[in-house]
Each structure stands twice: as C-alpha cells, then as structure tokens.
Amino acid sequence: MLQIIFDSLSLGSLYALGALGIALIFGVMRLVNFAHGDVIAFCIFALLWPSTDAMAIVFAGQLPWYLLVPLVLIVGAGLSVLCEITVFRHFRRANPATMMIASFALGFVIRYFLLMLFTSRPKSISLLPMLSQPVEIFGARLPLLQLITIVATVFILIGLSLFLRRTRFGLEMRAAAENFSMARMLGVRANRVIMGAFALSGALAGAIALIFGSQTGTADIQMGASIMLMAFIATVIGGLGSLAGAVLAGFLLGAASVVMQVMLPVDARPFRDAFVYGAVILVLLLRPQGLIAARGTKERV
C-alpha cells in the first residue's frame, strides 16, 4: 500500500512539474507551449557531445551533481527565454491558436536540430548514478531516486509558491496571470514578466529532464512528447492557467495511472491509458472549467 503511494507520488511529481511549466506560460500569455517537451529533451542532450555514433559521448554529464543540476536548470531556462525572444515575442498580438501552431513549429525545429546533431538513435547516459540504489523507508523498499523526486518536487512547489506570494516579481506575475491588460496599465512590465515566466518554465523543464534522465538512463529526441501530453492534460483538468490546479491534476493523473496499473486485470492492462483518459473525460464532463478554475479565464458576460 505504502509502495503504491510512493509510486503514485513519484510519477505524479513528474506530471505536476510538467503541468506547472505549461500553466506558468499559459497564465501570462494564453499560450499552450507545445515546445515544452522538446525543451526537456534538449536539456538532456545538452549534456552530451554531438555525435552520430551509437555510443554517447558524455560531456557535461560527468560534472559533479552540485554543478550538473544548476547547469541543466540554466540550460532549460536559457533555451526557453531564447524561444520567447526569437519567436513568441513576435506573436504578442496574434490569437492563441496562431501562437499554439508557432509553438508546435518551434518544437519541431528543436527536435530536428537534435536529430541533426545526434541522430534518432536513443543515447544512453548514466546521470547521477548514485541515485539508482534501493532504500528502505517505513517498510517500503524504493529506489532512492523516487524519494529524491518527491522531496525535490515538494521543495520546488514550496519555493515557487513563496516566490509568487512573497516577492514583487511574483506579485507582478500573479497580477499578469489574472488580468494581463489591467496589470500592464498598472505598471507591470509585460516583457519582463513574460520572460520571467519562460525562464521559470524552462528551469522546470530542466528539473524534469534531470529526473527523467536519471530514471530512464536514456536521451531520446522524442522523450519529451509523452510527458508533454500528460502535462498538457493535467493543465486542462486542473483548469487552464491555474497553477495550483495544474499541480493537483498532475498528482491525480500520476495516481490514476499507478492505481489502474495495479487494479486492472492483466488482459485489460495494455489499455490502461484508455481508462486513464476515460477518467479525464469524466472529470471534464463534470467540471468543464477544470478542478480549480483560474479567475482570469472565465468568460464574462
């Protein structure tokens, strides 16, 4: 039982972090950033030296952890900010659908850039190998990484909510999320806030890359796609634009996925995701505005 809770929490952490990265950007500029998954993949590949050989040439990945972790976070934040400056800034007045298409295109550009440098062959990388040992906690034996994932996610969430509630920048960001044009009129600098949101979202992508990379030991140009999908669904059921909702829904999705895997009979297990998505549809039917609706997104009549 305890084991199931830990399994759900660790998978949910991944989804929650991903959902948060998407919700942050959606909050300030109504953009569903589909390039987010490819930013995750890029963060992992940044640790490898470009080569088309089957054997990965680990480059920055060999750094000690206290340098490696900040480096990956900075790479994520940097790439994300770069995307905003080169692409999204020019779409400020475009409608959300146009921006979404642009984010798809950007995702492809990043993915094919990686394909060019590294080929499609998944590369193996031993990231933070000391985390792949089992530890015993309250009678449940679980990989150290699972524990670290949960603890790190909790810290990130606490840190982020402190940042949003206690700092001036956080205040501006929340104001922008609630009513962007009003916030601008009251003196919030739009570009600064948006760039901040992209940097945070990119750093979150870096965090996912680290966790995912050490868990799977693989760098694959497609690796962001599945997490991105789950994270996007989490932001939708959480209530688009609501940060707390995104996190909650991320954890719920993780739990649903694990519980289905445990409960379903063996013949039905290959269709686990169909059941998970079925539950998603049910949630949306009951609460179309999401679990926790963001105040700024409600239609006003």
Added chain:
Amino acid sequence: MAYRTRMLAAALAAVMAGFPALADDGKIVVGFATAASGFMEAYDKPAQDAAMIRIDEINAAGGLLGKKIEVVSADTKSDRAEGAKAGLSVIDKGADLVVVSCDYDFGAPAALAAEDARLVSFFLCAESVKAGIQGVGPHSFSASVLAAVQGATMAEWSFKQKNAKTYYRLLDTWTEYNKGICDGFDWMMPKLEAQGAKLVGKDTFKNDDASIAAQITRIKSLPQEPDAIMLCTMMPGAVSAIKQIRAAGINSMILNGSGVDGSYWLSAVPDLSNFYTPVQGSIYGDDPNPAVQTFNATYKKKTGTDPSSQYVYPGYSMIDVWAKAVERAKTTEVDAVVAELEKMKGEPTLFGPRTFTAELHHQNSARYLIAETKMGKPGIVGEWTISEPVPMSALVK
C-alpha cells in the same frame, strides 16, 4: 512522317517498359529502397553496409552469373509514403532485387511496389511474420529471424542450461516486435511447465511510460523473487525498464529479445549483471566462428566503426542467400529465384543456417548465440536452437 516517328517512339517505349531487365543485361542490379535520412536511418544503414560488404566480395570474386552486381538506391526518408516512391524508383532503375527497410511497417510500401512489379524483395531485418508472404506476397522475404524464436529460445535455454524454474513475463505493448517475443515465450512456456517450470506472473507496460514503478511493485510483492524475468521490449524503453528493475533491488535473470544487443547503452546501467540476450553473431570479438570476426574487422575498415549491434548481420546473410539462389537458378528471373530460395533447408551462412519454405519466408527456428552481460561486460556464453520450430498458429495470433 512525324506521326510515324511518334508511333515508333511510343511502340519502342512500350516495349522498353515491358522488359526493363533486358535493357541492361550486362549487370545485375540490387536496389536499396531504405532510409538514408530520418529516424529509420540508424537501423537501415548498418545492415545495408553489411550487405554492401557481401556484394563487394561477390564482385571481387568475379560477380554473379559472370555479371557485376550494381547497386542503386532511393531514400525512403523514414516515411511510409516516400517508401512506396523509393520502391518504384529503384524498380525503374532496373533492380532485380529490392531491399527494403528494417521494419515491417516502414519497409512494406516499397516491398508491395516490388511485389506488384513481380520482383524479389527482402526486408533488411524485420522480425514480424508479416514481413514476407503473410504481409506482402509470395516474392517477399525477411533476412532476420522471427521475434517469437527469440522469446522461445530464451525460455528454453534458461530452463535447460540455467535451471531457471520460476518465470515472470513483462511485455511492452508498443510494437508487434515486442509482442512477437512474448508470443514465442508463451508458446514455449506450457512445454516447460510440463517439465517443472512455473510462470508466476504477467504484466504489461508501455515503452514511453515515465515510470514502471507499479509493475515493479507487483514483482516485489511476489512471495519469492522469480528466477527469470522475460522482458519483451526494445529501445529506448528497454534501458529505462532494466534500470528501474535493478534500481529496485530485483536481481533475477533478465531475458530479452535481440533488440537490446549492443554495449552502447550499458553505461546507463552501471555494472549490469545476470542479463541475457540472443544474438545471431557476436559483436564483442568472441564469436565462436572466426569468419564472423573477420567480417567485423572488414566492417570496421569500411565504415570506421565496430558493428553496434547484431542487426548489421542480417544484411550480409541476405545477399549471401539471394546470390546463392540466383547462382543455382542461373537467372535473376523471379520465379526461378524464389523456387531456389524455397529449396533452402538449413542453408549455412556466417550467422547460422537459414531455411525458407513455400509457406514461410522467414526463420521460425534458428541457432542463436547467447550473450551474457556480467558486471557491465557482455560476452557469449553459449548457443541454443529451440527443440522444435515455432508453429504458424503461435506466429499469427
């Protein structure tokens, strides 16, 4: 006058189109409709390089039927629609043999184009029963061995040679290849259960699952750790699954399909042990057949790298068996070549004997070397041929 010239040209064109092979009779053409770009390239290119080595050898020894083998190619760009075009393109260039992509789904469009043109087609290394008569037509073949044979081989070998008694089956439902491995395992298991083995549990996961913690929890909640886990999966999810199984402290034997062969990913799971893979030949420099080691050296000289997995080898055996069939038929005419291929019963190749029949253009039994990875070092520890071929009923489920 102009009218008559045009008529003549049209008639000539019609005749030329009808007999493309007659147009260039001084040579035999092998057409590669494979991926030279996109994600399939990583899988097609190595096997194609191996095929080129055999072609060069044949040409150096005086050619086939006294003619030089020429190679033409077209890029499928790892796209199914482009695959059909690439197939037509090499057929237009006069191919006598059409070689198509490694995977059934990606190779089938070009193979079907070859089938329509009544030409022999060979999948570079597809391991689904569909890659051949069942999924393309009577002139299509695959150069590799059925996935089901891999699962059956690992089950029987581990039971007979390693005294494994309790088995756990973990299937990644992503591809037909994965299901094929487990189908073979499922077919073999009842035979072993009659001799004292026991299947203690089954579970599934998906290749891109972010975590398989729930599946691992189920294995750990068994009263006893199983002797062996049959892991039916492929890259890239395989590495993730293996890493998570070992990180959870499960030390059972892990049995796999050939898809995980190669040492390029072992850095991700440091000091991996008790890990077994069936391979057609060894890339680790310890193949019992010295000719394979010579081949590895030639491959390195031509491509600049060592073979990265056993999937380079089928390309070589493919040209080998096809050339033998052409030699025996004394023509490249399609029916004669297919008839000669179908006469092959245990035809020796560098990478084990090959058999084709009028029902199956694929291997439903094969000699496999068993590679064991011990403290992160893979090496050959034995070889195994399943006691009876996998029957058609287990292949087309």
